[in-house]
Amino acid sequence: MTAVIDKPAADFSGKPSRWAAPPRPAWEEEPSRAGLAGKGLALTLAALAILFPLWIVIVTSLQSRKTIDAAGGLVVIPRGITFVAYKELLTGGQVQRAPMVSLGVTLVGTLFSMAVSVLCAYGLSRIGSLGHRWLLMLLLATMFFGAGLIPTYLLVQALGLTDTYLALILPSAVSVFNILVLRSFFMGISPELIDSARIDGAGDWRILWTIVMPLSRAVLAVISLFYAVGYWSAWFNASIYLTDQDMMPLQNVMIQLVQKQERPVGLATQINTGQLSPLAIQMAVMVMALLPVAILSPFVQRHFKKGMLTGAVKG
């Protein structure tokens, strides 16, 4: 990494590489060698602090029992690759169901949350529409108080949602913050465009679907990612609203298997006979939890700034 940012490449022929530095303004002094080295070192350390733990987890999940035993536990330098831990996980019981449960809740929940939030944001995006101020107040007020854990818990119970997947979706389905971000993005779309569509006879549904949404792909991607990560990462609601162990999502299974070091149901024989390392199983569960997020978020990254800052705190 230090090598990359060491010397500015004076490449003026053709298209400059995105790795190269753009030309420096005349008034700016050339960076000192020590300064560059320090910067490179700081960046490398920060990156290592984040990536090294993930490296250990991923590598260990791909090792055979023999390698793991030889290393005395976690493996830093891989010796060969085996997918035996994943294979066993995906053929056995509770741990096989958990990723599917998480995937299902995440997909259904994100679609539902997005539909509800986009509709609400569009409905509130026309300043001066009937009830606009009152409805907005109703949303904004919730940023100052939470409902409280106990009354929410009692409500979910009273509604009969316990032991259903609805309990994992409905109570956290709308985020007022996300609605406000969407709304301020929608409000930035040129009103002339919307007015001309209206004159051509388009109703609000049509305007939303054919004009507003295609113009808002960036913010829709960011907010979808926020919702999806929220559902994928959630474990607390499942821990208080679900009692059936077979219904538990991946995060809750991870608490049992990795944090509390319990043996996975259905894999006991393979572990006891020495075919499988319990550690590899644990690491494989962690990889399953981190992989979708790690793959998705860089794609949405270039939109973060827009999505985060488009008047996020505007009233």
Place this chain on the structure above:
Amino acid sequence: MSHSTVPRSRAEAKTTDQQTAPGPAKKRAASGRRTGKISFRLRFRRDRTLILMTLPAIALILVFTYIPVLGNVVAFQDYDPYLSDNGFVAMFESPWVGFENFQRIFEDSAFWHAVQNTFVLFFLQLVLYFPIPILLALLINSVVRPRVRAVAQAIMYLPHFFSWVLVVTVFQQIFGGAGIIAQTLRQHGHKGIDLMTDPGIFKFLVTAEGVWKDAGWGIIVFLAALSSVSNDLYEAAAMDGAGRWRRMWHVTLPALRPVIALLLVLRVGDALTVGFEQLLLQRDSVGPGASEVLDTYVWWNGIRNQDFGYAAAAGLIKGIVGLGLVLTANKVAHLMGEQGVYKK
């Protein structure tokens, strides 16, 4: 904000007029437009689709945020969910006890311990966590190569999207009793260490987990503020003979000042919330002595011990003090000329 009785735009007012049924309504609208007023009925007809669109979200918020707020009445009850088949009906049948729950809370030393832990963690995070995103943003901002910058940002944002379960278990693999540090120590003939279950250093562990997860994400706001600084300012400063560091001190940092002030104020407003999920996950391994904060205290008494009235009262105390803090923090933000969560 335009006044709410004015047509949303001229084009819209025109189409609305065309769509309106013939009769007095149209007349009123036509004359109303001239005086800047339209009848309620007409506005409803014009905006009913918009209102309809907000309804699903509004309904969810009413049911899952506003109704539970009313449910806080159980704080003044000796609430027993088993008085009826339905928890709501039980609320009407439970005996009222006035402020007895609150009295019990204030006499409970565990509560005051949770309050103390909450504030210790808040201050520790403020001092150790808060400056890190600023420093990282300055570092990233000084990298001029676009690709290096994008890769560095991608890596730093990543842990923000990890669940707390994943963050805690990742830390376990590094600092836990079977973690890589303990493993290496043992292989070299030392005694292994378990930094995950040591109550003495737990508060630093919690702060470190927070830094690992969210410090990278925190730089976004600062990067945006930095990118809005005009290059002319730097050039003018350089012309006046300011070197690299003096430019940072006199141009860059003043540009960040409003953002820093605002975030600081907002953080103080949120002081009582210090990582509920994160602490709850580690409550068993490190014990309530080190990890109990207000939120986990409510969880323990309510969900675990089923003492709903008592826990709701503790939650209500936290909610009211928290509301006071948010309002005060916003007031301070306004006094400093900043925009808080809401406008003046």
